[in-house]
Amino acid sequence: MKFRNFPMVPRVVYGRGSFDQTSEIIEEKRNKERPFIFLVDKVFKEKELSKNIPLQGKDIIIYIDTTDEPKTKGIDEIRDNLKEEFGTVSGIIGIGGGSVMDAAKAVAIMMNNEGSSTQYQGWDLVKNPAVYHVGIPTISGTGAEVSRTCILTGPERKLGINSDFTPFDQVILDPALTKGVEKNQAFFTGMDCYIHCIESLTGTYLNAFSKSYGEKALDLCQKVYVQKSEWDDESDEDLMMASWHGGMSIAYSQVGIAHAVSYGLSYLLGTHHGVGNCIVFDRLEKYYPEGVKEFKYMVEKNKIEIPQGICKGLSDEQFDIMINVSYGMVPLWENALGKDWQKIMTKEKLRALYEEM
Secondary structure, three states: OOOOOOOOOOEEEEOOOHHHHHHHHHHHHOEOOEOEEEEEEHHHOOOHHHHOOOOOOOOEEEEEOOOOOOEHHHHHHHHHHHHHHHOOOOEEEEEEOHHHHHHHHHHHHHOOOOOOHHHHOEEOOOOOOOOOEEEEEOOOOOOOOOOOOOEEEOOOOEEEEEOOOOOOOEEEEOHHHHOOOOHHHHHHHHHHHHHHHHHHHOOOOOOHHHHHHHHHHHHHHHHHHHHOOOOOHHHHHHHHHHHHHHHHHOOOOOOOHHHHHHHHHHHHHOOOHHHHHHHHHOOOOOOOHHHHHHHHHHHHHOOOOOOOOOOOOOOHHHHHHHHHHHHOOHHHHHHHHOOOHHHHOOHHHHHHHHHOO
């Protein structure tokens, strides 16, 4: 057996208020002729956080509209504009949720790789190392701050750039930045982490490495969403670490059915990742009985409404598009159901599953 030699984030700072050290942390990578580019969630425009971004010289902020998740076309446009204006840069710094984390990783890769980002959607297709890139999450759950993928929607599919060059060179984990996230958004993103754990811990790819991270992340999710009666500063801290561990749990493993099916929803309907995962996971009791039972309890306890009927009225052609996108996520299906997964989850069964949503 040949084992994969996966990269991990080489440097991480954790602590409430650590965002204030950003300038000091990135200074050693600064080339005074080349700017740092800050990709920041548009929600922070005119907010205090944006005012505290340590711009110097030619540094600029590009605000990212996360109404839609990152698209290959948008990533290519940012890269082309940066190369035209600056040639190259000192680094890319992403500040925001999972969509901004993915955008920052993708732009960093594309600064040193030719063509369109669509060419690199898949596994281990990137040829050249990314420019220096830093992740500063402002919401917890996606694990994008630690993963080796950046999920992009292209003209033909929704699929990540999965490569050894994708992980951030530096991550700054500041729980203070997650304060005040809207309740529903925080829940759906937190459930992305919970679902990572369930899919990793019950998958055929499970091993001691993945298990150790997945179990810790699951414990923290249960502490935050099941055991505690109200949200506090400790909840922000615990969920931030759950996200980190949840992302690590799939580094040497994979996610499963909820993610595979959710990609179809996102590609066709634009459903956001965390919401889509919850819509799907809510219907997967047959495959993840204990996890779904606990998930339903957390939904009820936190008074969250899972969107219903989003596939109502879709045409046969639209169902086929979702099925084909989902069926393309082979490693996810193999992790969930084994090598013969197509015999278990036929296209007819998958169609019926979509029709329930």
